[in-house]
Amino acid sequence: MLRDEWERRREEKRREEKRREEKARKKREKSRDKDKEKEREIYAEVRAVPPLVVRADGRGFKRVLGDSEKFAKPYDERFARGMAKAAEMFFKKSGFDPVLAYTFSDEISFFFEQVPFRGRVEKLDSVVAGFLASALTIVLGFEEPVAFDARVIPVCACGGEREEGGAVLEYLTQRQAEAWRNHLNAYAYYGLVRSKGLGGEEAEKRLRGMKAGEIHEMLFRDCGINLNETPKWQRRGILVVKQRYEKDYKIVQHWNLPLFGKVFSKKFSFLKKSFSGPEGIRTLDRPVSHKKIG
Numbered sequence: 001m002l003r004d005e006w007e008r009r010r011e012e013k014r015r016e017e018k019r020r021e022e023k024a025r026k027k028r029e030k031s032r033d034k035d036k037e038k039e040r041e042i043y044a045e046v047r048a049v050p051p052l053v054v055r056a057d058g059r060g061f062k063r064v065l066g067d068s069e070k071f072a073k074p075y076d077e078r079f080a081r082g083m084a085k086a087a088e089m090f091f092k093k094s095g096f097d098p099v100l101a102y103t104f105s106d107e108i109s110f111f112f113e114q115v116p117f118r119g120r121v122e123k124l125d126s127v128v129a130g131f132l133a134s135a136l137t138i139v140l141g142f143e144e145p146v147a148f149d150a151r152v153i154p155v156c157a158c159g160g161e162r163e164e165g166g167a168v169l170e171y172l173t174q175r176q177a178e179a180w181r182n183h184l185n186a187y188a189y190y191g192l193v194r195s196k197g198l199g200g201e202e203a204e205k206r207l208r209g210m211k212a213g214e215i216h217e218m219l220f221r222d223c224g225i226n227l228n229e230t231p232k233w234q235r236r237g238i239l240v241v242k243q244r245y246e247k248d249y250k251i252v253q254h255w256n257l258p259l260f261g262k263v264f265s266k267k268f269s270f271l272k273k274s275f276s277g278p279e280g281i282r283t284l285d286r287p288v289s290h291k292k293i294g
Contacts (some may be wrong), residue, residue, distance in 0.1 A: 047119040050112050053171055054128045056148040058106030059134045064144050074186035075234050079140065083108060084253045086135040087240045091251045094131050102172055104179035104237035106133060111155070111168055125150040173260045179237045181212075184227065188215045191223040232256045239269070 065071045072081055080103075087101040087108050098110040110128065113227050117123035129148040137146060155167040185207070192203040207215070219225040227235070232255065239254040 003028075043122055044120065046121045048115070048121050048124065048154060049119060049156065050115050051155050051168065052115065052119075053109050053153040053155055053168075054124055054150055055107060055109040055113050055153060055175075056129050056132050056150040059147040059149050061106040061146065064142065064146055074190045080233060080238065082140040084138055084238050084240055084255075085139045087254065088251045089135045089139070090128075090131055091240070091242060094127070094238040096128075099242070102175060102237055103240070104175070104233075105182050107175075109171075109175060121152050125154055169260055169264075176236055176257075180235055183230070183235050184212055184215055187219060187225055187227060187230070187233055191219050191225055195223045230247050239268075 065076075065079065083103045083106070087103055087110075090096065090101065090108075090110065091098060096110070096112070096116060097114060098112050102109045102111075113125060118126075129150040132148045133146055136142070153171065155171050171231050188207050188210075189200075192198045192206060193200065194206050196203075198206065210218070216227060219227060236257040236259065239257055241254070242249050245251045251281055
């Protein structure tokens with residue numbers, strides 16, 4: 001009887017070993033199949049090292065907004081609030097940890113000191129773009145599908161004067177200059193369409209080659225528009241930051257931005273802690289040269 005029990009246990013042990021071997025074999029096969037799939041994902045290992053910016057740009061927004069009477073031209077405050085709110089939702093619900101977001105028109109730039117997915121560019125681009133598209137749809141109740149494309153922009157020290165820090169502020173300054181150009185062209189285009197009764201193509205043709213000063217003068221003379229008196233958020237964009245209050249923090253929107261530079265450094269001195277990584281704490285102190293914008 002003892003021998004029968006011993007034989008039974010030995011058989012059970014053999015079966016268990018066989019099950020383990022079969023399980024290990026299937027796991028190896030699955031791993032090989034997965035490796036073969038990964039071999040085809042030729043961009044999967046492209047990674048970016050923070051600090052970095054991920055900028056998302058609206059794709060085809062002209063079709064969605066241009067055909068709707070719900071949105072004012074050239075600027076619609078409800079749409080701008082929707083973009084700022086989508087950025088705020090990203091802070092709170094995306095699982096990412098951005099330091100700040102800067103938005104104007106249909107673009108949002110997020111600055112990160114740390115990023116998930118070990119910096120995989122594919123993942124960063126796709127998740128940021130996908131989240132913003134769904135967030136904006138929720139906030140503004142779009143009936144038409146909207147999409148963003150996204151790109152990763154390194155803002156680390158790159159030698160030369162950038163070793164002192166300032167690449168982040170330099171990037172923001174460049175985008176703010178683009179916000180001003182966008183503001184100038186948008187008012188000029190719709191000013192000609194409304195005051196002169198020009199068609200879209202005719203207005204574009206007339207503006208082609210005109211300098212900023214000439215557009216300024218034309219708008220003031222022919223349309224009664226003084227661009228220096230338009231709302232600051234139209235000229236300079238909107239900043240969304242994580243601002244600390246005692247032990248907690250709030251996500252705050254700033255709609256009356258100064259130009260990125262010395263004034264910005266003083267007004268937003270609390271951000272110095274956020275710029276204290278590889279860029280150095282002098283990021284916000286370094287004066288940045290830029291063309292005159294409104």
